[in-house]
Amino acid sequence: MYRISLYLSSIDLIKDLASFEAAGIEIVPILSPREYSRQGNSSIKDVGQYLNFKGKKVIELDGLYTEDELHEICHWVKMVSHQDRIHFRVKDLGLLYFILKETNAYAEFLGETYNNSFAISTIAKFGERRITLIGLSNEYSYEMIEKVTSRVDKDIEYMGFGPNLIFYSPRKLLSPLGKVDNFSDDSTKTIDKGINLMGKSEESPHKGFMLHEGSLGTLMYHPKYLNNLNEIFQLIKFGIHSFKVDLRMIRAIDTLPLLENILKFFKKNQNETLENYPHFNGYLRKNKSNKIFHKLKNRVFEDFDLAGNKFIGKCIDVHNQKYILIESFNKDPICSLDIAQFLNPNGKVIKASLEVQECIHQSFDKDIYRIRFIKGVTPMSRVYFENLG
Amino acid sequence: MELLIPAGNMNKLKSAVQYGANAVYLSGQNFGLREASDNFSLEQLREAVEYCHAHQVKSYITLNGFLHDEDILHVKDYVNFLNQIKADALIISDLGLISFISEFNLIPIHLSTQASCLNSSAGQFWKKHGVKRLILGRETSLAEASEIKRDTGLEVELFIHGSMCMSYSGNCTISNFTQGRDSNRGGCAQSCRFEYSFKEVNEKNNEDKFSLEKSKSYFMSSKDLNGIDLIPEYYNYKIDSVKVEGRMKSEFYAGLTAKAYREAIDLVGAGKTMEFNQRLPILNNYLNKYSHRSYTHASLLEKAQVDSIYDERESEVEGQHNYVGKSLGLYKDNYLMMSVKKKFTIGCLLEFHLFSGENVTTKVGEILDLDLERIEKPKPSSVVLIPLNDKIPNDVLISLVHGG
Numbered sequence: 001m002y003r004i005s006l007y008l009s010s011i012d013l014i015k016d017l018a019s020f021e022a023a024g025i026e027i028v029p030i031l032s033p034r035e036y037s038r039q040g041n042s043s044i045k046d047v048g049q050y051l052n053f054k055g056k057k058v059i060e061l062d063g064l065y066t067e068d069e070l071h072e073i074c075h076w077v078k079m080v081s082h083q084d085r086i087h088f089r090v091k092d093l094g095l096l097y098f099i100l101k102e103t104n105a106y107a108e109f110l111g112e113t114y115n116n117s118f119a120i121s122t123i124a125k126f127g128e129r130r131i132t133l134i135g136l137s138n139e140y141s142y143e144m145i146e147k148v149t150s151r152v153d154k155d156i157e158y159m160g161f162g163p164n165l166i167f168y169s170p171r172k173l174l175s176p177l178g179k180v181d182n183f184s185d186d187s188t189k190t191i192d193k194g195i196n197l198m199g200k201s202e203e204s205p206h207k208g209f210m211l212h213e214g215s216l217g218t219l220m221y222h223p224k225y226l227n228n229l230n231e232i233f234q235l236i237k238f239g240i241h242s243f244k245v246d247l248r249m250i251r252a253i254d255t256l257p258l259l260e261n262i263l264k265f266f267k268k269n270q271n272e273t274l275e276n277y278p279h280f281n282g283y284l285r286k287n288k289s290n291k292i293f294h295k296l297k298n299r300v301f302e303d304f305d306l307a308g309n310k311f312i313g314k315c316i317d318v319h320n321q322k323y324i325l326i327e328s329f330n331k332d333p334i335c336s337l338d339i340a341q342f343l344n345p346n347g348k349v350i351k352a353s354l355e356v357q358e359c360i361h362q363s364f365d366k367d368i369y370r371i372r373f374i375k376g377v378t379p380m381s382r383v384y385f386e387n388l389g
Numbered sequence: 390m391e392l393l394i395p396a397g398n399m400n401k402l403k404s405a406v407q408y409g410a411n412a413v414y415l416s417g418q419n420f421g422l423r424e425a426s427d428n429f430s431l432e433q434l435r436e437a438v439e440y441c442h443a444h445q446v447k448s449y450i451t452l453n454g455f456l457h458d459e460d461i462l463h464v465k466d467y468v469n470f471l472n473q474i475k476a477d478a479l480i481i482s483d484l485g486l487i488s489f490i491s492e493f494n495l496i497p498i499h500l501s502t503q504a505s506c507l508n509s510s511a512g513q514f515w516k517k518h519g520v521k522r523l524i525l526g527r528e529t530s531l532a533e534a535s536e537i538k539r540d541t542g543l544e545v546e547l548f549i550h551g552s553m554c555m556s557y558s559g560n561c562t563i564s565n566f567t568q569g570r571d572s573n574r575g576g577c578a579q580s581c582r583f584e585y586s587f588k589e590v591n592e593k594n595n596e597d598k599f600s601l602e603k604s605k606s607y608f609m610s611s612k613d614l615n616g617i618d619l620i621p622e623y624y625n626y627k628i629d630s631v632k633v634e635g636r637m638k639s640e641f642y643a644g645l646t647a648k649a650y651r652e653a654i655d656l657v658g659a660g661k662t663m664e665f666n667q668r669l670p671i672l673n674n675y676l677n678k679y680s681h682r683s684y685t686h687a688s689l690l691e692k693a694q695v696d697s698i699y700d701e702r703e704s705e706v707e708g709q710h711n712y713v714g715k716s717l718g719l720y721k722d723n724y725l726m727m728s729v730k731k732k733f734t735i736g737c738l739l740e741f742h743l744f745s746g747e748n749v750t751t752k753v754g755e756i757l758d759l760d761l762e763r764i765e766k767p768k769p770s771s772v773v774l775i776p777l778n779d780k781i782p783n784d785v786l787i788s789l790v791h792g793g
Binding site: 064065066067068069070074092093094095096097098113114115116117118119120121122123126139144147166167168169170171172173174175176177197198199200201202211220222305311316317318319320322323325327329360361363365368370379380 | 430431432433436440455456457458460461483484485486487488489505506507508509510511512513514515517518526528529530533536537555556557559560561562563565566573580583584585586587588589606608609611688692693694695697698717718720726728758759760770771772783
């Protein structure tokens with residue numbers, strides 16, 4: 001049995017889901033009240049109607065909340081949580097803590113910024129039986145998923161199909177750009193419908209972003225839908241039994257035909273096409289771990305330190321082939337005939353005997369020496385005494 | 390109240406300490422958020438912590454990236470090393486890392502702002518997991534910070550100055566998708582500062598249309614935070630530590646910011662509110678000497694609004710001064726020895742930023758090398774002599790006054 005956490009653009013579409021029932025698949029429509037969720041598909045006023053549908057009830061409250069906002073939400077959660085076996089799907093640790101401590105409700109945790117199995121297992125232990133599901137970041141590779149599912153005895157969810165969030169701002173960034181008489185001055189309208197735009201930058205290689213603004217701020221999505229539908233049965237082998245399918249940005253008229261197509265992937269394990277929806281295939285086969293940006297600026301220094309060479313100081317001037325100034329942090333004085341290694345900023349090492357002309361400055365934390373010019377040494381090179389051990 | 394200043398390398402750390410920081414935060418080569426900063430090698434970290442302790446300053450080491458399993462497995466030796474050199478705190482955002490090191494780490498843990506802790510309930514969660522101080526998200530107001538401190542019994546640290554993320558910290562991955570650089574593991578490419586253009590995608594009918602006044606905008610770029618005038622509020626709300634952002638910024642920034650905030654905190658702390666108010670324009674002037682975006686209070690008093698967006702190109706930002714070097718002490722009694730960072734010329738006006746009190750300015754009459762031969766334009770990364778009557782201490786920051 002596996003589950004589809006389904007996000008629809010409107011609560012009105014839920015009633016049509018009965019026709020999609022299939023053995024072995026549980027479709028759980030998620031209610032996202034726009035008052036407290038990042039991208040709402042309903043209002044808190046719709047909860048009563050939602051609770052009348054049969055099946056599991058999951059209300060998503062996926063914002064991050066400041067103290068004042070959390071007070072208001074907690075008040076609402078407490079009222080709603082009396083409903084039998086209601087699940088709240090949350091991201092904010094404060095809201096999670098409140099639900100577990102102050103209500104009897106169950107929680108699903110969206111661990112989208114948690115990139116390791118240690119964090120996920122800590123959350124799982126903290127919630128014990130009351131956390132029933134943990135959603136993973138869309139960036140997880142198979143290797144990372146396996147680490148989580150082998151450590152954590154919970155239902156673990158991964159993205160099946162939907163827009164891939166890459167930015168979440170607490171501020172409303174689009175409203176101020178609009179004409180006063182149209183959108184920006186009418187906050188009710190913004191909250192009700194949200195703003196959807198396509199953004200694009202000339203200054204970086206990306207092609208564009210889908211932008212959505214609702215009551216909790218502005219969200220930015222990858223321009224294509226993340227599609228892992230061809231990977232479903234492989235994911236199941238790796239311990240994933242719950243899949244997020246997010247159709248909130250799909251027009252109501254197109255939703256059910258698309259859902260029908262998507263379900264074919266779950267039912268038949270055969271390749272369907274989703275030609276009308278530009279998509280990309282995610283990160284499951286790439287371990288992005290090895291793609292961290294490393295500026296190696298200081299690593300060569302670290303290697304030098306680790307080799308046991310004694311750091312003396314820096315060349316602060318190399319003057320017209322006449323002299324070099326060394327700023328020394330060494331407690332012992334530098335003397336003529338000392339053998340030093342100069343590590344230039346480009347990584348080149350010059351080894352030379354020193355000829356000290358004078359100590360031109362002494363203070364409690366550093367001395368400055370003037371030494372005879374040495375060919376190849378450049379300003380800002382680091383000076384070491386060699387490890388002779 | 391603690392003044393916490395960023396230290397991207399040893400020079401910045403020394404400036405921060407000399408100009409009045411109570412604590413500095415710095416990073417080793419790995420596990421931080423600023424891979425492009427110089428950062429510190431292990432030996433430099435040891436040296437930095439010793440230097441701080443010799444000056445009664447605390448040193449907090451950042452390990453605030455969101456780590457993957459393989460990163461975490463490599464962190465044990467590093468944390469043991471930081472225990473050994475007696476770092477005063479670790480700044481961590483990753484719950485997995487906190488839980489992994491809890492068995493052997495002896496250093497207090499400060500929760501990084503990357504974890505976006507915005508409420509006392511979240512604070513309670515982190516307290517249960519061993520955190521001693523909360524570095525609150527930049528969306529938290531002063532009043533909320535005070536409430537969180539009261540409800541959790543934890544120390545709270547709140548940003549007071551520097552660049553701002555437009556996203557909730559830790560929730561932006563634009564760099565991952567556009568540049569292949571992991572935003573939350575040291576590779577942020579500052580995509581929020583780029584110019585963006587827009588087009589409609591919701592064109593079903595005219596009523597739904599979002600008509601743009603501008604088709605292009607720097608809509609994601611935030612103004613810089615400046616809360617110096619709110620120091621009395623920070624005191625009233627009993628904030629434990631005020632934090633300045635900017636490990637990537639210059640030692641000039643570290644020094645001047647430390648100097649301005651040191652004086653402000655000391656005046657307000659001593660109850661000299663009237664004197665603080667009188668000095669405020671001068672202190673703000675310090676903060677205008679280096680390049681910065683327009684300033685804002687962001688969310689310190691109320692939720693950041695439209696006026697907190699810096700809708701301008703980055704290159705248009707300019708300070709009143711250019712940082713040109715640092716004093717190295719007297720040479721043969723009559724000359725100030727100066728380490729040069731940027732070019733300046735004879736006839737220009739230099740300002741010497743003393744560690745406390747009023748600065749000294751002088752018009753450059755002559756520039757010499759150590760053989761007392763005249764130089765017209767000194768090169769960066771060199772040492773020159775300037776004849777000077779005033780006595781200038783070592784390591785004083787020197788700037789070129791624009792239009793001087």
